[in-house]
Amino acid sequence: MKIALAQLNFHIGNFELNRDKIIAAILQAKEQVADLIIFPELAVCGYPPRDFLEFSDFIERCKKTIAEICAVTHDIAVIVGAPSENTNAAGKNLFNTAYFIENGQVTFVQHKSLLPNYDIFDEYRYFEPNRNFAVVTYKGKRIAITICEDLWNTSPDPLYVTKPMDELAKFHPDLLINIAASPFNYLQYQERKSVLQTNAVNYNLPIVYVNHVGAQTELIFDGGSTVLDNQGNTLLEFPFFEETIGYFDTENPQSKTKDIEIPKTELIYRALVLGVKDYFQKMGFTKAIIGLSGGIDSALTLVIAAEALGHENVLAVLMPSQFSSDHSVTDALQLVENLNCPHTIIPIESMFQSFSTALHPLFQREKFNITEENIQARIRAVLLMAVSNKFGHILLNTSNKSEAAVGYGTLYGDMCGGLSVIGDVYKTQVYELARYVNAQQEIIPMNTITKPPSAELRPDQKDSDSLPDYEILDKILVNYIEQRLGPNELIALGYDAAMVQRILKLVNTSEYKRYQTPPILRVSPKAFGMGRRMPIVGKYLS
């Protein structure tokens, strides 16, 4: 049996585009005389469709698209994901379903059994878990179809009480297919590979795995669709971050191949480029605007944006104040020159004076403090948004994860933007990415990388005035945010108790700020945003 794997970039709710992509892929697979073509989970509507699923109109459009797909399935079978209606009275009204289509008809369905509901996932919000199992026989092979999470219960402390593969194994399948919507993070690839290998070996089955590629707002899908033999060896593996249709013949399988290995920093970089590119493409935008400070965060953001959108489409705006160092302008200009991006300079001192004058009656007895620092950051946001509004450039946010964690940023100031590019990248990782960018030639000016980080909002300010060294801060943050260690566990690791307490308090009391930040491209196993849900009025470690 010749199987086509369609690792495609779908668009949530864009039924016309998704249908056209699916049908084009089917026609291509027919030309290649494939017997079966496989599309990812919920390919018809895009993933994650979220509360669109609560509209019966949306479900009708899914059904209509399935009918349109049926029309081109003569001489080929199709496996494709879409929601379907649960016709039982009790339970949620929808299933997350893999449709098996041949000769113009849906001949078999398998609903998803394990519904992930942690981190960024909300599937139990919409779907009833499947409790009925069967295999479909096609071209003499018994095929077990699973959907993403259905294979992810191999841990000794599994999240679910049922094991779909134990049920499906009773039907003695010859082949295991998994259609997925498994978002990228820098650890996900290894975990995914390990889960697939474990299933191949445990059930002595070859596995065909087909994943989404492309970004949907904050979620980035890396693809990595793959075929494993029944010993867990990789026979075929698709490139990451690229749309690919490839083929596998069960009667004439590829020989064992080496797993793709991409260094973590490169993975993150490529994920972020795809994230920016798809956000703009799917929103219908072409141009971006970035406030360029001469510091490393905005420099890295500009490099990523220029690669994603084309250097000519990213406008850099330099907005020096009376507190800006000379190098902040010269470093920024050097970067703009290296990248050949358009730029403009708007000094902010006159506007700062104008606010100071207007606020003088109220503030005359008060000292310069964080208020005046924030006014500068907010003037810059007003300017960036004005250019955005006038010419249609989308503002990219340049905050990093370390700042976002401890609230070291100005709400409605440098925390503005349509999309946060590096908001899931700790400061120490920002340096790693900058070195990766500069590996072949100096793009980000060396001085931007080597100078001490500073917000430059008051004379001689340094990040280290208010924050611990980023090397230490980031380690504590990773342990708290990604690993979810509590204060006692952190102190047991050897960190200073007072520092741990102070950092955790900063993180927890900054929740109100993060609530209002733009969506953040997710590259870690625990990003701020939809995957980390914290009470604002909570009084815990704060």
Next chain:
Amino acid sequence: MKIALAQLNFHIGNFELNRDKIIAAILQAKEQVADLIIFPELAVCGYPPRDFLEFSDFIERCKKTIAEICAVTHDIAVIVGAPSENTNAAGKNLFNTAYFIENGQVTFVQHKSLLPNYDIFDEYRYFEPNRNFAVVTYKGKRIAITICEDLWNTSPDPLYVTKPMDELAKFHPDLLINIAASPFNYLQYQERKSVLQTNAVNYNLPIVYVNHVGAQTELIFDGGSTVLDNQGNTLLEFPFFEETIGYFDTENPQSKTKDIEIPKTELIYRALVLGVKDYFQKMGFTKAIIGLSGGIDSALTLVIAAEALGHENVLAVLMPSQFSSDHSVTDALQLVENLNCPHTIIPIESMFQSFSTALHPLFQREKFNITEENIQARIRAVLLMAVSNKFGHILLNTSNKSEAAVGYGTLYGDMCGGLSVIGDVYKTQVYELARYVNAQQEIIPMNTITKPPSAELRPDQKDSDSLPDYEILDKILVNYIEQRLGPNELIALGYDAAMVQRILKLVNTSEYKRYQTPPILRVSPKAFGMGRRMPIVGKYLS
């Protein structure tokens, strides 16, 4: 058996405060010679604890608090909600549990079976559903304990396949207790009463229902704890929005009482006052700041804030521009005088000029458009946040739900604030609330209520220039947002097809704005925020 119902206001993660409240209530109930005291669902940690539940340190503190409660349970039994650990290998690691405590020990636990995961609920994210049922016998009575949602499967199309009460009925209980964390919306009270009545009648059981009171960021709990007899008659009902400890004697029950009935507008008003009050109290803030435009939205917000925080604690800031009408200032000043709030006036023209000058090189060939409107709104935000930063006033957002729905507001401008007070109140409801406020005497100036709504960001601007009449707009919005009708269903109701299409497109393409707005006090069954989760890059009805 004399039962105390403790309808209290807990604080998420504030274990010391919650413990002290619980223990004080137990001691009071002992003085009243009660046999049993009942606290709400997850009272120990507050509701909803959200991802704090993923920290083992947090769970340890829950256990420690339960131990501290045990110490005062001699001569009285206690039912109290807290998370507990699931010791089975498979399934999620926690249960949402009702502890039964007597004589210093936990003698019985009942875990929650039905885990709500719709709208604002995320319980399946954390908890394993219960599958084991039993009753506890105390003072000769068999008591069935359920937790909130466990009773909410009485619809003919239930969300769940199991019926906990069918299981518990097998043990022939004498009394049904439900501990709840059931957040307010203006329909919830009636639905709750109906669900409790249905259960009382179906299972022929008296019901004691104990709910939270108080607000946790956007969620407002109204209390309304109640006792029903086995025919569903109300024997006891607690006041809404107030902490109350009350008593019920099963051997000497109160006679049938009339259900509390509060008009919808008053319910919403009181909920919003509590929401503002508790946000400030739980965050440790005392003072608020509001930008007062002379329009009805900021006027209503100021009235609510003054009632919640005390008139002397709410600073009104008037920020007229060259486009402001005379009445915008006079109406605002009249309101400030009526409420006796402090106020200040900061004209924004000089700052607007300063931005215009700075942007002149870029904008010289461009016409005045929405960009300049937004600059004015953003200057106001910079000023409000400057006062907030300097003196510690928290900015209250004044946007209404109709604006938020169609994106009629400036991000980082009038959409700023720590908390959105009326963001779940449609414009037509804002008028109803204003009339309610003025029922006894004119507090909100009549001119504020009668003049046509305008953002006053360009000469002679009116909301009706860009939006349909609010009477029609709000009806379409309620049908789309609360009822989740699709375009065809809306057109079938008689609305103009082009208008429906335009409004739905405005709602869906404004998702990126709403993503960055402050938490919104929830008073409807479907508020923007955590209860409505929409993709930003989605291309559906847009």
